[in-house]
Amino acid sequence: MGSSHLLLCVLLWSFCLIALGSTEHNIVVVPTSSFASESTCFSSLSHVPSDPSRASVPLVHRQGPCAPSGSSIVKPSFQEMLRRDARRNHIISKAVGLTTTLSDASVSIPTALGNAVDSLEYVVTLGIGTPAVEQTVLIDTGSDLSWVQCQPCISTECYPQKDPLFDPRKSSTYGTISCQSGECKNLNRTGYHGDCTDDNVCRFSIGPYGDGSNTSGVYSTDTLTLAPGITIRNFSFGCGHDQQGENDKYDGLLGLGGAPESLVSQTAERYGRAFSYCLPPGNGTAGFLSLGASSNNTAGFVFTPMHQFAPGVSTFYMVNLSGISVEGKQVDIPPEIFSKGMIVDSGSIVTQLPKTAYLALQSAFRSAMSAYPLLPPNEDGLDTCYNFTGHSNITVPKVSLMFSGGATIDLDVPSGVMVEDCLAFDGDSSDNVLFGVLGNVNQRTFEVLYDSGRGNIGFRPEPAEA
Ligand SMILES: *[C@@H]1O[C@H](CO)[C@@H](O)[C@H](O)[C@H]1NC(C)=O
Ligand SMILES: *[C@@H]1O[C@H](CO)[C@@H](O)[C@H](O)[C@H]1NC(C)=O
Ligand SMILES: *[C@@H]1O[C@H](CO)[C@@H](O)[C@H](O)[C@H]1NC(C)=O
Numbered sequence: 130m131g132s133s134h135l136l137l138c139v140l141l142w143s144f145c146l147i148a149l150g151s152t153e154h155n156i157v158v159v160p161t162s163s164f165a166s167e168s169t170c171f172s173s174l175s176h177v178p179s180d181p182s183r184a185s186v187p188l189v190h191r192q193g194p195c196a197p198s199g200s201s202i203v204k205p206s207f208q209e210m211l212r213r214d215a216r217r218n219h220i221i222s223k224a225v226g227l228t229t230t231l232s233d234a235s236v237s238i239p240t241a242l243g244n245a246v247d248s249l250e251y252v253v254t255l256g257i258g259t260p261a262v263e264q265t266v267l268i269d270t271g272s273d274l275s276w277v278q279c280q281p282c283i284s285t286e287c288y289p290q291k292d293p294l295f296d297p298r299k300s301s302t303y304g305t306i307s308c309q310s311g312e313c314k315n316l317n318r319t320g321y322h323g324d325c326t327d328d329n330v331c332r333f334s335i336g337p338y339g340d341g342s343n344t345s346g347v348y349s350t351d352t353l354t355l356a357p358g359i360t361i362r363n364f365s366f367g368c369g370h371d372q373q374g375e376n377d378k379y380d381g382l383l384g385l386g387g388a389p390e391s392l393v394s395q396t397a398e399r400y401g402r403a404f405s406y407c408l409p410p411g412n413g414t415a416g417f418l419s420l421g422a423s424s425n426n427t428a429g430f431v432f433t434p435m436h437q438f439a440p441g442v443s444t445f446y447m448v449n450l451s452g453i454s455v456e457g458k459q460v461d462i463p464p465e466i467f468s469k470g471m472i473v474d475s476g477s478i479v480t481q482l483p484k485t486a487y488l489a490l491q492s493a494f495r496s497a498m499s500a501y502p503l504l505p506p507n508e509d510g511l512d513t514c515y516n517f518t519g520h521s522n523i524t525v526p527k528v529s530l531m532f533s534g535g536a537t538i539d540l541d542v543p544s545g546v547m548v549e550d551c552l553a554f555d556g557d558s559s560d561n562v563l564f565g566v567l568g569n570v571n572q573r574t575f576e577v578l579y580d581s582g583r584g585n586i587g588f589r590p591e592p593a594e595a
């Protein structure tokens with residue numbers, strides 16, 4: 130990222146401090162222009178306390194002007210972005226795979242989950258190697274092993290990315306992991322297919338993602354630079370020499386799950402397995418990813434207990450929903466509908482609910498939005514999309530999520546409720562699902578704190594003041 134670009138993006142106030150609408154009422158009126166891209170970039174970087182137990186990385190919307198990949202990229206259409214939700218499909222196939230290897234539970238996998246949804250993912254820019262090479266990676270709490278595309282890589286094996294490919298041969302701190310090592314054997318347990326090459330180097334592979342894409346390469350170590358002067362030595366990651374399938378122009382992925390391969394686990398001694406992020410509401414704004422959490426700075430958070438997906442599966446961060454309300458009125462959903470829990474996932478866009486819960490929400494939302502014409506169902510499964518043509522203002526109902534333990538969050542309106550002009554929720558084909566997914570749209574503008582030490586997840590509408 131050029132320094133002028135960076136300057137543009139670094140302002141004093143975080144978007145998280147800017148209330149986009151009144152929270153006093155159950156209905157928030159927003160100018161339609163809120164759906165369009167903002168022209169300024171905000172960053173809360175300067176806002177995060179310079180506490181040595183915390184490291185902060187600016188977080189930008191993948192499609193926004195602050196995204197380091199910049200405007201030179203031809204932006205995919207919304208439909209295309211939706212089709213590419215490789216992450217959600219990946220966590221589903223991975224979760225299913227891990228479950229079937231760990232227990233003989235006979236669970237049915239809803240077919241609706243096969244629909245691809247992508248776009249609107251979030252990236253951070255990190256440095257890899259010595260000297261550090263900037264790489265822009267998706268942040269993904271639904272996976273563990275981080276990877277970037279690496280040299281050598283021919284054009285049919287690496288997809289085009291904005292930043293130069295990381296070349297391990299040019300890094301003085303690069304190393305490979307031996308296939309005899311415990312780390313390599315562990316890859317098999319976490320679903321990353323550790324394998325040996327002739328020269329005793331550990332290979333990994335990930336995928337296929339739901340859209341058929343995959344990545345494989347050498348399991349490696351190098352210095353990771355999170356922020357100027359804040360480095361993680363000997364960080365284990367995948368050097369991807371063969372990527373197949375459709376991808377956007379990001380350089381790789383940063384795994385923030387709970388299994389041993391993730392950044393969070395690798396930095397557990399330093400940052401105590403706690404991290405938080407704030408996802409910007411839309412184009413042109415920046416949030417943050419912060420590793421470590423000060424134990425005495427939880428003012429403003431509401432917490433809900435976090436639980437494991439299944440015994441022995443530590444990747445996913447799960448919570449239980451207990452209810453949903455629209456315009457302040459609780460939607461009639463039997464609480465047992467939510468009993469499978471929800472994976473809180475930074476890498477999924479749309480929230481996925483059991484069928485009955487979704488239909489009840491859909492009905493309440495549609496009646497609150499009856500002033501606007503519904504569009505036919507979107508081909509990727511979203512069925513509550515509106516034609517706002519001709520409206521200079523639209524009125525969107527407040528939607529709140531209630532979690533077990535009583536934590537309630539009022540989603541940001543409209544950025545946390547709608548994606549493009551669609552309700553950012555989707556339903557499974559049945560109630561007999563393995564789990565739900567709390568997607569990143571609903572999380573927008575909150576600081577979401579994953580505190581494994583205390584076993585809970587917190588949400589607060591504003592980050593701490595410095
Ligand atoms: C982001 O900006 C692009 C054009 O730059 C626009 O097509 C898209 O709708 C915007 N998305 C959001 C969520 O504002
Ligand atoms: C992982 O499993 C595969 C297939 O079962 C096996 O070939 C490979 O040797 C295992 N990797 C390690 C490092 O043990
Ligand atoms: C990756 O995907 C390609 C094309 O879809 C396929 O031919 C290849 O076998 C896959 N590789 C792995 C390791 O899954």
Ligand SMILES: *[C@@H]1O[C@H](CO)[C@@H](O)[C@H](O)[C@H]1NC(C)=O
Pocket residue numbers: 306310312350363365
């Ligand atoms: C670097 O990490 C690898 C894999 O975690 C480990 O095997 C190796 O001993 C580490 N090296 C140093 C110098 O810490």
Ligand SMILES: *[C@@H]1O[C@H](CO)[C@@H](O)[C@H](O)[C@H]1NC(C)=O
Pocket residue numbers: 423424425426
């Ligand atoms: C919070 O804890 C840090 C050290 O962990 C300490 O330096 C700071 O003074 C504490 N702040 C308050 C408000 O207690």
Ligand SMILES: *[C@@H]1O[C@H](CO)[C@@H](O)[C@H](O)[C@H]1NC(C)=O
Pocket residue numbers: 434435436448449467468469470533
């Ligand atoms: C989530 O719900 C399930 C099923 O009702 C229950 O067994 C579990 O204890 C709940 N977990 C938490 C953390 O509330």
Ligand SMILES: *[C@@H]1O[C@H](CO)[C@@H](O)[C@H](O)[C@H]1NC(C)=O
Pocket residue numbers: 504516517518519
């Ligand atoms: C949206 O409404 C406008 C005018 O009301 C109409 O001209 C347009 O065709 C509609 N668009 C879609 C996609 O239905």
Ligand SMILES: *[C@@H]1O[C@H](CO)[C@@H](O)[C@H](O)[C@H]1NC(C)=O
Pocket residue numbers: 158160521522
């Ligand atoms: C839209 O809302 C703004 C203030 O929120 C108001 O000034 C304006 O009159 C409204 N426009 C219409 C057409 O209702």
